[in-house]
Amino acid sequence: MDGQEEAFKEEAYELLTELETSLLELEENPHDMEQIGRVFRAMHTIKGSGGMFGFDAIADFTHNVETVFDMVRGGELQVTKDLVNLTLSARDHIKTLLDGEGDKDLETQIIASLQALLPAADPKEETVPGGIGKDISKSAPDAPSPLLTYTIRFCPALDIFANGTNPITLLDELREMGECIVTPHTENLPLLDDMDPESCYIFWDILLTTDQGENAIRDVFIFVEDECDLSIECVDNDQGSNVDELNGDKLGEILVKRGDLSNETLGKALEEQNLLGEILVKEKAVSQASVCSALAEQAVVKKQIERRREAVHTTSIRVAAGKLDHLVDLVGELVTVQARLSQKASTVNDSDLVSIAEDVEMLVSGLRDNAMSMRMLQIGTTFSTFKRLVRDLSNDLGKQMELTTSGEETELDKTVIEKLKDPLVHIIRNSIDHGIEMPEARKAAGKEATGTVHLSAEHAGGNVLIRISDNGKGLDPAVIRAKAMEKGLIPPDVDFTDKEVNNLIFAPGFSTASQVSDLSGRGVGMDVVKRSIEELGGSVDLNSQKGDGTAITLKLPLTLAIIEGLLVTLGRGYYIFPLTSVEECVELPRDETGKKSGLLNIRGEMVPYIGLREEYGIEEERPELEHVVIMETNEKRVGFVVDSVVGSQQAVIKKMGNAFNNAPDISGATILGNGAVALIIDVNKILDLRF
Amino acid sequence: MTIEGITQTGQYLAFMLDQEVYALDIMQVREVLDYTEITKVPRMPNFMRGVINLRGGVVPVVDLRFKFGMPATEKSVNTCIIIMENTIDGETTLIGALADSVREVLDLEPDQIEPAPKLGTRLKTGFIKGMGKKNDEFIILLDIDRVFSADELSGVNSAEAHLDTEMEAVGETDAPLSS
Amino acid sequence: MTQTIMTVDDSASVRQMVNFTLKKAGYEVVEAVDGKDGLTKLAGAKINMIITDLNMPNMDGIEMIRNVRAMAQYKFIPIILLTTESQDDKKKEGKKAGATGWIIKPFKPEQLLGVVKKVLK
Structure with a gap:
């Protein structure tokens, strides 16, 4: 920003010079509107830009002069010799302020004189700089408000497009505030012949569950207040009594409350015994969209109440x-x-x-x-313990940084969360220690002095993704490559992509910090992190851009205890594939039998397969007909030849323990109904071993 | 007192492996099972026979005869599985060991135990805690934690067992089956 | 596709700040020094949004917006007016002329981006 401050100063000095000339002109011709406009604009610009580049004192002071000249411009004040003198001394004062000096007494004096010029009856109440700018700046509320559900009806004016407003961006903005159901109403659409394509005929009912409060919702519509009918109503007000009233409002009540339906029509419709929504639509009493939207409200409110009720109950018991x-x-x-x-x-x-x-x-x-x-716990508790860590570490290192989090409500098995903590501490330490630069270095790189480490969690299928990203200096592939060669981790003559090189930080015995600090680089490296995540059945992905920062994504299973599996046999043994990645099972063509690997034509697509008998060296007699389980993993299809497919099976995973470190493609075992032990196959590992 | 660490009367479970008497500290023995079907685990060295279901838990079973360079165990009516508690890498785990037969529980005084001989046994001296002597019979007391250390289990050192023995080299190759 | 935003302001420092902030956020930026310059540069260009100051020599923001709305190509693009708090009536005038919204000066880079995100799809 330093360059910009300089630019502002330079511009301000120029404007002040012009201002002087204009003022002197004005003294000669007090009614020269052009000069008056110039003075006003000069003050206006100095004030506006000053505030933006941190020259608040200048902005505040200049505001007074601008106000006076706004009135001169409006013909409410006359240019007098006194005014010109006063403005000239104000100009000089601005200049001394720009030079970094300034006499407080003189300033007070000038302001007082300027205000004396204003009509006494109009003290020009100092309007607090507010509006949209302010609202956005406080978008991060200090204390979380309760989650409430609002029903919003947004009827834009027909000509809303004429102002360049795209209602869709407003709806998108609402969606970002929380769980949101949008129902468009198309009943006002005219026939095609009568339609003006530049008009907006649609209006929307929006059901929003957010913790940001009604004002934040109004702010979304701040630019279109005058061009739409907007009603915002809290339909679930989080009053204790509501918790016991599980059903919330009935459909009819909601429609009446919204003014979509009169009480009489409702009564009439209710006399017939049928689904209320269907009756009303059939009778053309309300539109289909109104009913849909009202039903959505009913569902959301109900869910909300249930959720709250759950919350009330879970807080009431503690178990070891x-x-x-x-x-x-x-x-x-x-x-x-x-x-x-x-x-x-x-x-x-x-x-x-x-x-x-x-x-x-x-x-x-x-x-x-x-x-x-x-046993499912929210990960938020774990996240919040890192706040202190980040604070302490940044103090120790003399760096400025903050930890931001999202997805705190994501639930994970307690065991997974416990085992996740150490790897997370390690990754965060690494980010702070090696990733985030010292404040001066950050400024020099055009970044904010304060670095950010962001922790996020989200569900993705049966997995949870935990991402640790920082906006630090990122990994330098050249440095890592050199280091890896020095340590003999990679041969010097082989080409690796930057991503492959970056992944070397997970290699055992690798540490990039040329200066070993107190924090990381103490022998336990990222290899330990990777191993512990893999022991949890997860995987680690790294993305880094030199100069921009690093993001590490951990993919973890929701629970360690049970999987849905497909039970198959091989010789006398039983094996289980994770059912989530099984696509289909087919018979193995006889001419393919006995091969260690090959290709199968599955409806025109060539799918590689692995003969598990051959892979595992199983010698017992081969069945008449073998089967192939087609799996999809990492977006690739691959088949595994087995003797027979028994069916799906819920498997309680038993750890095999250290004794089986040599069988990396067996992730565990389970006990079948007949007492036999079945081995659980880790498909990704077997592919790693093979390819 | 002849061996460091053994200062009082100890109880040992004696069992047979290829006509020799071995014994384990009874404190490490959980139970003795009749032979049951063992599920083979692929890619494991031969001495890792597989896993069994022990009341809902999965327990690995090793064939000590393989480990000690003897011919593999032939199943008989006397064959049994000794379930032991031992510590691998600081973690207590259960491991089953195949034995030709289980004989008895012995009481041994400290003075009945001598240090392992440098020569004259078929297995690594590191595996032997000491030699017990009872009724003119020598009993090999196993240091089971060493036998089942993580390195040993993964098969890294199993082939070396023969090199340490001066007596004989059984033509047994159980190099790890890595792919 | 990269979107292009035009910043119209007689203050070089404001233009520079808007330019810097938007470029960092991945937008292309075209600068114009006043309404007249802006209109000239709009013709034949492909601009997705305009951020204009209110008070400028030659042609002020309001007049520029009126002219922009008259151009078929830019009839519906978002236009943001930069105003100061003392010009509440100007906000209304601007809306009447066809502005989509406004930003109150002084503003911070994140506030500018917030508004851009709000109106530009």
Whole structure:
């Protein structure tokens, strides 16, 4: 910003010179409107730009002169010799302010004299600089407000497009504020012949659940206040009594409240016993869109109330973590026993037993989901513990930085969260230590002096993505390459992409800090981080742009305890594939049998396959017909040849322990209903080993 | 007292491996099971026979005869699995070991135990805690934590077992099956 | 596709600040020193949005907006007016002439970006 401050000063000095000339001209011709306009604009610019570049004292002072000349311009004041003298001394004062000096007493004196010129009755109330600028600046509220649901009706004026307003951007802005359901109303659309394509005939009902308050919603529409009918109403006011009233408003009540429907029509419709919405639409009492929107409101409010009710309940009980762990262990065993019961029941010809087994199965699966959900914790608590870490570290290092977070409400299994903490600490330390530059270096690079480390969490399918990004200096592939060569991690003559080079920071025994500080680079490197994430069944992805910063994304499973799997056999052994990535199962053509790998034509697409018998060296007799399980992993399809496919199976994952470090493609084992052990195959690992 | 660390009467579980008597500190033995179907785990060295279901838990089973350079265990009515608690890399885990048969629980006084001989045994001296002597019979007391250290389990050192033994070299190759 | 924003201001420092802020956020920027200059530069160019000062020599912001709205190509583009707090009535005049919204001076780079994001799709 230094360059810009200089630019402002330069410009201001120029304007002051012009100002002097104009004022002297004015003294000769007090009615020269052009000169008056020039003086006003000069003051206006100095004030406006001064405020922007941090010259607040100048801006505040100049405001007084500008006000006076605004009135001169409007013909409310006359240019007098006194005014010219006063303005000249004001000009001189601005100049001394620009030079970095300035006499406070003189300033007060000039201001007093200027104000004396203004009509006494009009003290020109100092309007606080406000409006849109201010609203945006305070977009980060200090204290989180409660989540409330609002219903917003936004009817733009027909000619709203004429002002260059795109209503869609406003709706997008609302969507960013929280959970949002938008229902467009098209009933005002005229016939095509009558339609003016430059008019906006549509209006919207928006249901928004946000913690930002009604004013923030109004601010979205600040530019179009006068060009639309806007109603904002809180439909779920978070009063304690509402929590017990689970259903919220009925459909009819909502429509009446919004003025879409009169009470009489509602009464009439209710006399017929049918779905109210259908009746009303059929009778043309309200439009389909109105009903949809009202139904959406009903659903959202209901959900909101339920959610709050849940919150009320969860805060009311505390259980020791150990007890929960034990419960989950027991449920795991119970799932195994239940599977045995179901299997036994299917072989015994006893319908009573079958029915009991089915009931047990249902109960156990409910119990399992319940026990699992009890162990789910929000990651926010973990995130907030890092605030202190960042604060302390930045003080120690003399750096300026802040930690921002998002997705705190994302839930993860307690065990995963616990094991995640150390790797996260390590990554954050690394970001602060190696990523964020010293304030001077940042300024020199045209960045804000304060660096940012952002922590975010989100759900992606059955996984949770945790991202740690900083806007520091990023990784330098050249430095890493040199270091890796020096350490003998890569041969000197092979070309690697920058991304591959950057990933070397995860290689064992790698540390880039040329100066080992107190924080990171203490022997435990990023390789440990990577290993611990992989032990959790997760993966690590790194993206870094030299100069712009680094983002590390951790992909983690929601829970470590149970997976849905596809059970297959190979020789006398049982194996399980994670069901989420299974696409289909096909028969292996006879001429492909016995190959370690090959290609299969699946409806025109050539899909590579691996013969697991050959891969695992299984010697037992081969079945007549083999099957191929087609999996999709990393957006690629690949097949695995097995003896037979048994079916889907819920697998309680048992760790295999250190003894099996040599079998990286077996991620765990599970006990089947018949007591046999089935091995769980890690598809990605097997591909890593093969290709 | 002949061996550092052994100062009082200890109880040992004696078992047979290829006609020799071995013993384990009873404090490390959890239970003894009859032979049961073992699920083989791919890519593991031969002495890692696989895993079994122990009341809902998955427990690895090793064939000590492979480990000690003897011919593989042949299943018989006496074959059993000794479930031991041992510490690998600071973590307590259960491991099963195949034994030809289990004999008895012995009481051994400290003076009945001698240091491991440098020569004359088939296995690495590091695996031996000491030699017990009872009724003119020598009993090899195993240091099971060493036998099952992470390196040993992953098969890194298993082939060296023969090099340390002066007596014989069994033509057994159990180099790790890496791909 | 990169979007192009025109900044019209007689103050070089304001133009520079707007230019710097928008470029950093990935926009292309065209500078004009007053309304007249702006109109000349609009013709034949492909501009997605205009940010104009109110008080300028030759042609002020209001008149410029009126002229821009008369051009078929720019009938519906977002136009933001830079004003100061003492010109509340000017805001209304600007809206009447066809401005989409306004920013109150002085403003910070993030406020400018906030408004751009609000009106530019």
